[in-house]
Amino acid sequence: MANIRLIDISKSYGNKKILKDINLTINEGELIVLLGPSGSGKTTLLHGIAGIISFDKGQVYFDEDLINDIPIEKRNAVLVDQNLLLFPHMTVYSNIAFGLKMRKVDKRIIDKKVRELIDLMDLKGHENKYPNELSGGQMQRVAIARALAIEPKVLLLDEPFSKLDIVLRKNLQEFVKKLQKKLNITTIMVTHDKEEALFMADKIALLIDGEIKQFDTPMNIYEKPVSMEVAEFFGPVNYFKGKVVNGIFISNIGEFKVNIYNDSNIIFMFRPEQIILTEKGNIKGIIIKKVYCGDKVNYLIDVNGQTIICSTFQKNLDIGNNVSIYLNFNEAVYFYY
Amino acid sequence: MPYILLLPVLLLIVFIFIAGIIFGALQSLGYFPAIGLKTFTLKYYKYIFKDPNFFSSLKFSLYTSFVSSFLAVVVGVLLAYFLLANSKKDLGFYNVYKIPIIVPHTVAALLVFVLFSQSGWIARILYRLGFIHNMTEFYPLVFDSKGIGVILAYIWKGAPFITLITYDILKKINDSYSKVALNLGANSFQVFWYVLLPLALPTILSGFIIIFAFSFGAFEIPYLLGPSNPKALPVLAYIYYKSIDLFERPYGMVINMCITFYSLIMVVLYVLVFQLIKKYKI
Amino acid sequence: MKGFLKNFIILVLILPLLIMFLWSIVNSWPWPYILPQDISFRAFLYIFEPSTKIFRILINSILLSAIVTFFTLLISLPAAKALAFYDFKGKSLVKVLLLLPLIVPILSVAMGIHLSFIRLGIANTYLGVILIHVIPGIPYGVKILLNVFELNGNKMEFQARTLGASKLQVLRYITLPMIMPGLIVAGSIIYISSFTQYFITFLIGGGKIVTYSMVLFPFIESGDRTMASALSVIFVINIGIVLYISEKLVGNIYKNSSKYFV
Numbered sequence: 001m002a003n004i005r006l007i008d009i010s011k012s013y014g015n016k017k018i019l020k021d022i023n024l025t026i027n028e029g030e031l032i033v034l035l036g037p038s039g040s041g042k043t044t045l046l047h048g049i050a051g052i053i054s055f056d057k058g059q060v061y062f063d064e065d066l067i068n069d070i071p072i073e074k075r076n077a078v079l080v081d082q083n084l085l086l087f088p089h090m091t092v093y094s095n096i097a098f099g100l101k102m103r104k105v106d107k108r109i110i111d112k113k114v115r116e117l118i119d120l121m122d123l124k125g126h127e128n129k130y131p132n133e134l135s136g137g138q139m140q141r142v143a144i145a146r147a148l149a150i151e152p153k154v155l156l157l158d159e160p161f162s163k164l165d166i167v168l169r170k171n172l173q174e175f176v177k178k179l180q181k182k183l184n185i186t187t188i189m190v191t192h193d194k195e196e197a198l199f200m201a202d203k204i205a206l207l208i209d210g211e212i213k214q215f216d217t218p219m220n221i222y223e224k225p226v227s228m229e230v231a232e233f234f235g236p237v238n239y240f241k242g243k244v245v246n247g248i249f250i251s252n253i254g255e256f257k258v259n260i261y262n263d264s265n266i267i268f269m270f271r272p273e274q275i276i277l278t279e280k281g282n283i284k285g286i287i288i289k290k291v292y293c294g295d296k297v298n299y300l301i302d303v304n305g306q307t308i309i310c311s312t313f314q315k316n317l318d319i320g321n322n323v324s325i326y327l328n329f330n331e332a333v334y335f336y337y
Numbered sequence: 338m339p340y341i342l343l344l345p346v347l348l349l350i351v352f353i354f355i356a357g358i359i360f361g362a363l364q365s366l367g368y369f370p371a372i373g374l375k376t377f378t379l380k381y382y383k384y385i386f387k388d389p390n391f392f393s394s395l396k397f398s399l400y401t402s403f404v405s406s407f408l409a410v411v412v413g414v415l416l417a418y419f420l421l422a423n424s425k426k427d428l429g430f431y432n433v434y435k436i437p438i439i440v441p442h443t444v445a446a447l448l449v450f451v452l453f454s455q456s457g458w459i460a461r462i463l464y465r466l467g468f469i470h471n472m473t474e475f476y477p478l479v480f481d482s483k484g485i486g487v488i489l490a491y492i493w494k495g496a497p498f499i500t501l502i503t504y505d506i507l508k509k510i511n512d513s514y515s516k517v518a519l520n521l522g523a524n525s526f527q528v529f530w531y532v533l534l535p536l537a538l539p540t541i542l543s544g545f546i547i548i549f550a551f552s553f554g555a556f557e558i559p560y561l562l563g564p565s566n567p568k569a570l571p572v573l574a575y576i577y578y579k580s581i582d583l584f585e586r587p588y589g590m591v592i593n594m595c596i597t598f599y600s601l602i603m604v605v606l607y608v609l610v611f612q613l614i615k616k617y618k619i
Numbered sequence: 620m621k622g623f624l625k626n627f628i629i630l631v632l633i634l635p636l637l638i639m640f641l642w643s644i645v646n647s648w649p650w651p652y653i654l655p656q657d658i659s660f661r662a663f664l665y666i667f668e669p670s671t672k673i674f675r676i677l678i679n680s681i682l683l684s685a686i687v688t689f690f691t692l693l694i695s696l697p698a699a700k701a702l703a704f705y706d707f708k709g710k711s712l713v714k715v716l717l718l719l720p721l722i723v724p725i726l727s728v729a730m731g732i733h734l735s736f737i738r739l740g741i742a743n744t745y746l747g748v749i750l751i752h753v754i755p756g757i758p759y760g761v762k763i764l765l766n767v768f769e770l771n772g773n774k775m776e777f778q779a780r781t782l783g784a785s786k787l788q789v790l791r792y793i794t795l796p797m798i799m800p801g802l803i804v805a806g807s808i809i810y811i812s813s814f815t816q817y818f819i820t821f822l823i824g825g826g827k828i829v830t831y832s833m834v835l836f837p838f839i840e841s842g843d844r845t846m847a848s849a850l851s852v853i854f855v856i857n858i859g860i861v862l863y864i865s866e867k868l869v870g871n872i873y874k875n876s877s878k879y880f881v
Contacts, residue, residue: 050520052516052520071519072520073519073522073523075520076522077520078520078521079517079520081513083513085513085514085517087514087517087532088536088616088617089536089617098518098521098523098531099521101531102523102527102531132616147521150521150522338701338705339701339702339705340701340707341697342697342698342700343697343698343702343713345693345694345697346694346697346717346757347698347713349694349753349754349757350716350717350719350720351716353728353732353750353751354720354723354728354754355716356731356732356735357729357730357731357732358723358727358728358731359731360731360732360734360735361727361730361731361732362731371734419628423625430629433629433632434632436632436636437632439855439858439862440858441811441814441815441854441858442815443815443832443835443851444835444851444854444855446839447639447844447847447848447851448635448636448639449635450839450842450844451638451642451848452635452638456650458638458653460651461650461651461652461653462653464650464651465651472651493631497632546722547721550721550722550724551724553724554724554725554726554727555726556726556817556818557817557818557836561839571726571727574726574730575726578730589730590730590731593726593727593731596724596727597723597727600722600723600724601723604718604719604722604723607718608715608718
């Protein structure tokens with residue numbers, strides 16, 4: 001277990017810059033999620049940390065050790081690929097024991113360690129099965145057990161749950177999260193699934209076009225995005241443009257008291273669930289579209305010519321209804337344009 | 338429906354291939370109505386199995402096939418591994434190695450002949466370099482009782498074939514499982530020994546079986562390059578078969594049955610090996 | 620080291636063919652000369668001399684192998700389809716049966732069936748030779764096409780059917796174009812297998828049906844290096860041309876061909 005520092009990491013393939021001056025510090029025992037759309041460079045970054053590829057520029061430190069030139073087999077940074085790649089000619093037991101066997105660890109110690117992991121990973125009774133005899137979830141747990149067996153300094157997970165169905169995925173997400181905290185193992189996980197990222201991560205690094213746009217806790221990155229780009233990545237948003245004069249925000253949906261004194265070109269951001277439908281609202285609107293989503297309903301509301309998206313548990317409203325909306329500008333995030 | 342689709346192929350296989358084996362078996366058992374033999378007997382088997390010539394032929398065929406196939410596999414796999422480390426920049430080289438695959442076996446025999454006979458090109462080089470002073474000093478590699486010419490021809494033909502069929506699988510393993518093994522701390526030798534080789538082994542074995550069975554049952558190369566004594570089994574079978582005395586034919590058929598028997602063992606092994614390949618699904 | 624090894628490998632692969640080529644263009648090349656002293660094209664002139672009929676035999680052989688190739692593909696195609704898309708009783712047995720000619724030597728089989736061919740009157744005829752040539756091609760034809768079908772699946776065919784294509788249209792516009800690379804790869808292998816058969820042609824053709832391999836064989840047997848080499852050069856060139864054409868047609872023919880052999 002170690003803390004990890006990435007300093008000025010760059011990587012290009014041909015003319016295409018995949019990673020641009022990445023800086024990241026990960027504390028010991030943290031679970032970091034590298035989140036981003038496909039092609040954003042997150043897997044490249046992970047492979048570089050594992051040593052499968054080398055970066056063009058920059059340094060990678062595990063604690064105080066510069067590991068740029070350490071070959072892949074000596075890094076102790078184990079990658080669990082999304083394809084799992086369990087050795088098909090080895091049993092579950094041999095797969096888990098593989099890394100220790102390669103290090104020529106004493107057989108009894110290997111046996112003890114493997115049995116511990118089999119218990120821990122809930123794989124009892126499957127020791128002598130071959131990968132093609134396992135279910136998706138079992139294969140997943142074997143792959144993680146195989147990685148954990150060598151007590152890596154850092155565990156690297158590349159879209160580990162992407163091939164599982166939704167129920168199994170939820171179960172394993174919880175399982176891995178608990179396990180990670182229990183073993184206190186520094187972990188970097190790559191995913192493009194924002195819900196998975198929000199659920200699993202201690203901190204999320206949002207990677208878009210080879211740059212880290214924000215590195216923060218799930219709550220902060222969702223509720224206090226540093227840019228509109230980050231905000232939009234996590235889902236639909238409502239923007240209200242305007243200017244602030246003497247503590248009053250003036251926009252086409254009305255005038256509101258805010259915490260800022262004077263500013264022009266300001267944009268306030270509200271997520272759909274921050275659009276509160278209430279009798280005591282400070283804005284009037286009319287519902288123009290209703291989308292039923294099961295646990296909640298999304299309404300599109302016309303306010304003075306601007307369409308607002310609202311997500312609420314109130315299911316009894318209909319198109320044409322007049323509604324009143326409350327917006328809490330004191331806690332809202334704002335950007336400049 | 339599937340039976341109709343399969344019918345033409347199965348007709349040919351059953352009425353030519355299987356029938357050929359069955360008629361061969363009947364003739365080997367002395368049932369040969371065309372020349373008036375109608376009683377089943379094991380006397381031809383007894384005769385052949387007592388014949389020391391047969392056993393030296395069997396030994397010769399097994400030995401040349403095994404040695405040539407084994408060496409072809411070793412050379413072929415190493416060549417594939419070598420290509421793997423090299424291939425990206427070197428498309429030309431990547432294509433050159435396939436040349437022996439398209440050269441017919443008869444031509445391969447000629448190549449060995451012009452290079453390795455006592456008046457061949459290698460002997461001439463050695464003469465020029467002063468290693469030998471006369472062509473008879475060159476160890477006879479063609480028509481020799483050790484079958485070196487036969488083995489050389491089969492290696493030259495077989496090794497690139499093995500490379501061809503193992504290259505893809507080695508590449509796939511190398512791109513995925515080898516990286517995982519490295520990542521888990523295996524060194525390059527361990528990657529080769531514990532991951533690359535065992536995963537590729539079924540494919541390698543299937544290649545071995547194909548070239549072994551072929552060299553065991555083919556006529557051309559041992560006929561053109563082999564010694565007159567002992568003769569390879571197919572050559573011996575043909576000599577009995579072509580004898581003017583039709584009553585000699587059943588002896589040839591006994592030898593054919595022997596060749597078929599060994600190849601059927603190969604078929605069983607092949608099927609087993611193939612199940613492993615399917616199971617690994619690389 | 621790597622460069623040396625590479626050159627050595629190329630040398631081992633190419634040198635024999637080079638020496639053979641030199642042999643094909645000499646008048647005589649006596650011991651102990653390393654390079655020929657006396658260049659001549661007598662062997663090639665002899666081959667193309669109409670009275671020797673060798674050129675005509677070459678053309679005949681090409682046609683024969685082309686027919687064998689076409690016929691083998693024609694019967695392999697439905698068989699491969701059946702194995703790819705249907706489950707039926709005895710499927711594994713059929714698979715093994717169709718594999719047999721890859722491993723069990725055709726020579727023993729040909730000797731066994733020879734008499735029946737004579738009885739049926741197809742020994743010493745083109746028909747007999749074509750039939751016996753088809754046998755070793757079947758495993759390749761079925762296996763390669765089966766692989767292609769398994770890889771492609773039949774979703775596209777069903778998609779086309781739902782869009783209103785008739786069975787014939789599906790075959791014409793979907794199936795054939797999709798399996799064309801497989802057909803060409805399989806066809807080249809079957810062609811080469813047929814073109815290079817010596818023994819079974821000799822046996823079943825009874826000397827009446829003369830193919831190019833049969834012209835070549837006695838020259839190698841008797842040690843006439845110049846004639847044998849010249850004939851071999853043309854032999855290899857012929858195969859090379861067939862492969863070149865197929866390669867042009869499907870891109871690199873060998874790129875994905877390894878799976879077809881195992």
